[in-house]
Amino acid sequence: MAALTQFLAALTPQPFVNPENYDGLEYRWKFLVFRPALFQREAFLLAALLAYVAFFLLGRWSNTRKATKWRDAHLPLLEQQFSRPSHWVQDGYSDFFNFSTGRRNVASLHAIFALRPRHDFFQWAFQTLRTLVDLQYRPKDSLQLDFKLLPGTLVHDFVWAVVSKDELLSVKDGRWDLTFTKTSENSALPQKFSVMSEFGDVTDGVLKAFPLTKILEDPKIAPYFCSLSITDQPRDRPTKPLKPSDYEKHVILSLSVPSSSRAADTAGAVAALFPFVDSLSKIALRPETKNKLKKIREEIEKDIKLESERDKKEEEAEALEAKKAAKRKAEEERIAKLSAADQKKILEKERKRSIRKQQGKVAAKK
Incomplete structure (x- = not known):
């Protein structure tokens, strides 16, 4: 905050001080007075x-x-x-x-x-x-x-x-x-x-x-x-x-x-x-040149197709992961609104489900 205050202070123009003793060039018209020497910075900016x-x-x-x-x-x-x-x-x-x-x-x-x-x-x-x-x-x-x-x-x-x-x-x-x-x-x-x-x-x-x-x-x-x-x-x-x-x-x-x-x-x-x-x-x-040109384009087409399919799979995977993340977030927000007792029941249920999965993996390895 202090740094921001100093930055804003540096941007704020200094207040104008009208010197009491001025002996430079001056233009007067009725109550209006213009002293060019006091506006040198403005002159450069203009x-x-x-x-x-x-x-x-x-x-x-x-x-x-x-x-x-x-x-x-x-x-x-x-x-x-x-x-x-x-x-x-x-x-x-x-x-x-x-x-x-x-x-x-x-x-x-x-x-x-x-x-x-x-x-x-x-x-x-x-x-x-x-x-x-x-x-x-x-x-x-x-x-x-x-x-x-x-x-x-x-x-x-x-x-x-x-x-x-x-x-x-x-x-x-x-x-x-x-x-x-x-x-x-x-x-x-x-x-x-x-x-x-x-x-x-x-x-x-x-x-x-x-x-x-x-x-x-x-x-x-x-x-x-x-x-x-x-x-x-x-x-x-x-x-x-x-x-x-x-x-x-x-x-x-x-x-x-x-x-x-x-x-x-x-x-x-x-x-x-x-x-x-x-x-x-x-x-x-020549016929052989036309065949070579055709082959080059077929290979390029094949590469582009493979890249396109790979990019599509990556996009689908990212979309699926985003959907899962949104679902998890919605579930966490729902649980957070429940009472402490209900939250404890859900956490216990998740713990038992995790244990069963681990036991199933161990049995499959045997």
Whole structure:
């Protein structure tokens, strides 16, 4: 209690003491007197508040402008490719979404902006300071173009990606599907990129179906390209077996968001993705590769099913134990309300029952 009293006392502002002898700057108007020198602390607090508000407004404007400029620069392309090209949604001041639908081979396109929290000084400062401690931590403005494919667009089931080498340490964060792959080099691609593939045959099939080098060698896209992936698996590991209808196939392009003045630099790469998606049906794999891919997925399905059954049994056991505990507590509360004589009878009855159980166990052992 004493510690709490001291803490509250420390938070309580000191009472104002009006000095009798004041020779500083003073403003008078009738009976009102304002002496600036007596409000230095308040002036600093007000300045800090105004700076925080200015930081918030400037950061909000910067993020909104960055996302809007990118959308406006790519809107003609989206209008050309989709019958319903643009549904813009903003969540807070750093997350923006654009949804397009109505195109052959593509069920939908989600453009997902995750910008730095420039409107929140404390989050921004935390990210900035963390970069000084963790050299691998590099916060950035990211954009994902997630093409959900229509059934039949991608005939085979596989996971494949081409990744900028700068992103290899972080590319699997939040992407369980990419754990299916192994990382390797490929002479058909520029040296700054690596391939993540389940089998070499998959890589050969993808590169033969579409000349990806044209996209990757574009000097405009190079500063912003993070990864391009094809996947038949969910991003997060399922907690229970999925139905065949629950599986979706996606093509996902991950970019760093260009500055507002360079928003159109990624338009060429985005435009090239549409013929890339259309070419996926041309990918050919050897029969043995298709069998291996199928076997891998059957094993994963089996593991997920076993984990799901084990988790279900654990949940049922915990629920049963909780039910027993609640029953014991209710019985103890009932007994506590009885008279001392009735409680003694119940305890004696429990003691005799315990003795009989012990005698039964001894007889069974003999």
